[in-house]
Amino acid sequence: MTEKSQTENHTALYGEHEKAGASFTDFGGWQMPLKYSSELAEHHAVRNAAGLFDLSHMGEVWVDGPDAAAFLDYALAGKLSAVAVGKAKYSLICNADGGIVDDLISYRRSETNYLVVPNAGNAATVAALLAERAAGFDATVRDASAETSLIAVQGPEAEAILLTLVPEAQHELVTGLKYYAAVEVGINGQQLLLARTGYTGEDGFEIYLPNADAPALWQALLEKGTPHGLIPAGLAARDSLRLEAGMPLYGNELSTEGHAYSAGLGPVVSLAKESDFVGKAALAAIKESGAGVTTGRKLVGLKGVGRRAARGHYSVLKDGATIGEVTSGQPSPTLGYPVALAYVDVEHAGLGTQVDVDLRGKAEPFEVVALPFYKRQK
Amino acid sequence: MSKVAAELKYSAEHEWIASDGAGPTTVGVSAVAADALGDIVYVDLPEVGATITAGETCGEIESTKSVSDLYAPVTGEVTEVNTAMVEDPAVVNADPYGAGWLFKVAVASEGPLLTAAEYAAANGGEL
Numbered sequence: 001m002t003e004k005s006q007t008e009n010h011t012a013l014y015g016e017h018e019k020a021g022a023s024f025t026d027f028g029g030w031q032m033p034l035k036y037s038s039e040l041a042e043h044h045a046v047r048n049a050a051g052l053f054d055l056s057h058m059g060e061v062w063v064d065g066p067d068a069a070a071f072l073d074y075a076l077a078g079k080l081s082a083v084a085v086g087k088a089k090y091s092l093i094c095n096a097d098g099g100i101v102d103d104l105i106s107y108r109r110s111e112t113n114y115l116v117v118p119n120a121g122n123a124a125t126v127a128a129l130l131a132e133r134a135a136g137f138d139a140t141v142r143d144a145s146a147e148t149s150l151i152a153v154q155g156p157e158a159e160a161i162l163l164t165l166v167p168e169a170q171h172e173l174v175t176g177l178k179y180y181a182a183v184e185v186g187i188n189g190q191q192l193l194l195a196r197t198g199y200t201g202e203d204g205f206e207i208y209l210p211n212a213d214a215p216a217l218w219q220a221l222l223e224k225g226t227p228h229g230l231i232p233a234g235l236a237a238r239d240s241l242r243l244e245a246g247m248p249l250y251g252n253e254l255s256t257e258g259h260a261y262s263a264g265l266g267p268v269v270s271l272a273k274e275s276d277f278v279g280k281a282a283l284a285a286i287k288e289s290g291a292g293v294t295t296g297r298k299l300v301g302l303k304g305v306g307r308r309a310a311r312g313h314y315s316v317l318k319d320g321a322t323i324g325e326v327t328s329g330q331p332s333p334t335l336g337y338p339v340a341l342a343y344v345d346v347e348h349a350g351l352g353t354q355v356d357v358d359l360r361g362k363a364e365p366f367e368v369v370a371l372p373f374y375k376r377q378k
Numbered sequence: 379m380s381k382v383a384a385e386l387k388y389s390a391e392h393e394w395i396a397s398d399g400a401g402p403t404t405v406g407v408s409a410v411a412a413d414a415l416g417d418i419v420y421v422d423l424p425e426v427g428a429t430i431t432a433g434e435t436c437g438e439i440e441s442t443k444s445v446s447d448l449y450a451p452v453t454g455e456v457t458e459v460n461t462a463m464v465e466d467p468a469v470v471n472a473d474p475y476g477a478g479w480l481f482k483v484a485v486a487s488e489g490p491l492l493t494a495a496e497y498a499a500a501n502g503g504e505l
Contacts, residue, residue: 023413038471039442040417236416236443307420309440330442331419360438360445 011056012149012211016218020232028120030057032235039236043333046200046241047376049229050155052221053238059123060148060208061116061130065139068112074277075133076106077260079270083108088180088197092260092268093118093126094279098286099256100263102126103248105197107182115193115208117150119250133278149214153221154204154241156376157228162187162194162205164224165217179203188220199238201245201374243328243339246301246372252312252327253299253341259283261292262343264299264371297324297343301373302357304338305365307331310357316342317356317363323348326357332373339373340366381409381503383475388497389451389489394475402457402482407439407448410501412474415441418467423448423459423481430456432489437480439470454485 009030017024022033033054035042045051063072072080078091088107092100102122107115118126127143134141153161159174165188166174173185174194182195190213198204209217222232239249248254253263260269260283269283292298302310309331316324329340340357348355351370356363386394392411397403412418420440430436430450437448459481463469470478492500 035416038417040419040468043442240442308422309420309445311445331440333442 009057011054012214013054013056013151013218016215017054017232022232022234025235027235028057028122030120032057033232035234035236036232039234039240040333042231042233042237043240045229045231046155046202046233046237047334048156050153050157050161050204050225051200051233051237052218052225052230053152053154053233054218055150055152055206056148056211056214057120058150059116059118059120059126059143059145060150061118061123061127062142062144063114063116063130063134063139064112064142065137066112067137067139068114069108070275071134071137071139072106072114072116073273073275074137075130076104077269077277077279077283078106079273080106080108080114085110086181086183087178088182088195090180090268092265093129094260094283095256096279096282097256098259098279098282100250100254100258100260101129101256103250103254103265107193107195109182109193122250147211149209149211150206151209151214151217151221152198152204152206153225153230154198154200154233155202155230157225157230158202158204161221161225161228161230165220188217192217199245199247200241201247201372202241202376239328240330240333243330243341244332244334244372244374246341246374248299248341249328258343259286259291261286262297262299264292266292292346294346296346298346298349299327300342300344300349301369301371302326302329302340302342302355302366303369303373304340304357305367307338308359308364309338310340310342310359310364310366315358316344316348316366317358318348320363323355329357334374338366341371344368381413382494382498382501383409384494386475386494387451387488387491388494389449389491390500391447391449391451393449393451395451395488395491397485403452403454403485404479404482405451406474406479407470408497409474410503411446412471412478415439415446416443417441418470421448421464421467421470421480423464424450424456426456426459428456430454430483432487448480451489451491452483452485453487453489454483456481457484458482
């Protein structure tokens with residue numbers, strides 16, 4: 001493991017967060033804004049207008065060379081060679097046992113070039129693993145995490161805000177950009193990589209740029225976005241937004257101890273891929289065993305009947321017996337009731353199943369419901 | 379801006395009490411605690427008529443991000459709870475020393491309490 005020992009990494013936008021009065025939290029080895037004022041206000045701003053996020057703690061690993069596609073087919077669980085240039089794909093990097101080392105998004109920038117984006121806490125591990133797995137392929141792996149910033153604008157007003165910083169001749173590049181696609185476009189006077197991706201369940205964009213340019217773009221987005229209702233949003237809102245959208249968080253729902261089939265990510269694993277990939281044999285055996293379908297546990301959504309919220313690591317009960325464990329949970333700001341993600345025994349994972357969660361010694365009723373909890377109106 | 383109100387007394391567990399010497403004592407949570415908890419969404423209080431014991435848990439306070447026990451800063455009988463606050467717990471964040479009060483107690487005895495200056499010092503703040 002190549003864990004980062006320092007827990008005081010600051011993004012290039014740290015000074016902007018301080019100016020905005022953020023409270024900070026340690027996340028994945030970085031001091032990140034938890035909230036600026038009220039995490040609920042930030043959450044609602046993203047659902048109703050727009051939120052501005054600093055995601056510079058995320059990793060950026062470039063893979064380049066004639067074998068880039070074949071190499072990623074081997075290194076990751078998905079079929080990255082099938083991704084069209086300009087598109088992106090959500091994938092997993094697994095170990096030989098099928099355990100999840102990280103979940104990540106890969107952008108195909110050309111026939112021979114990809115940008116792979118791992119989670120903050122896993123960036124160094126993923127970069128090292130990719131470099132290791134690249135042996136024998138004509139492809140280079142370059143970890144650009146330290147010099148790259150990532151700013152996200154998320155919410156129904158995101159497009160309108162972004163367009164204020166894009167030359168009119170390039171507006172169609174933005175308005176025509178599909179979900180999970182990316183394009184180079186002029187933003188605030190510079191050619192930057194713009195992706196229509198996010199982790200909030202809303203429409204939104206993520207912008208990759210050199211650290212030195214990040215504060216100016218942050219300020220410009222704040223200035224242009226404020227009239228649209230945009231406010232800066234911290235990790236607390238990011239977490240509640242992604243939970244409502246039913247999206248897993250590495251470290252909560254995903255880990256090396258778990259695998260794609262329990263996590264509901266079976267479709268992300270391409271066993272049909274002709275070539276071998278790390279974890280393929282193990283994952284084929286796990287799938288064959290029926291794990292997450294007929295045996296073991298499965299990730300489900302839980303909706304609270306009462307007002308009290310389930311939290312990570314609380315036990316899920318059926319008739320007093322433990323049948324699972326909550327991985328994330330909190331009151332849903334948008335829906336007004338508690339929501340949670342939990343791994344439960346497959347026989348109790350059916351929609352509508354009534355279960356209890358042990359809330360500090362008191363059994364509170366919850367119901368298994370379909371994910372996502374929240375889906376935006378398109 | 380100070381997060382500690384000078385005229386109140388505090389428990390180490392971040393409850394404040396306000397006593398005018400005559401009527402029941404009002405109990406709330408400090409702005410320090412409210413800020414640390416984040417947006418408060420649910421507060422579970424002892425019922426009117428219940429006896430609470432200084433230093434023991436008497437309820438819980440839940441924010442979007444976490445849940446914490448409420449500790450009784452005094453021993454006595456609960457005479458009133460702030461039902462408006464229970465309906466709209468956000469008032470605890472907005473006005474922790476005013477409209478965000480939690481409940482009132484006919485005090486039999488006080489637990490160990492800190493002066494505002496002591497509480498502020500213990501929480502790295504100033505009055």
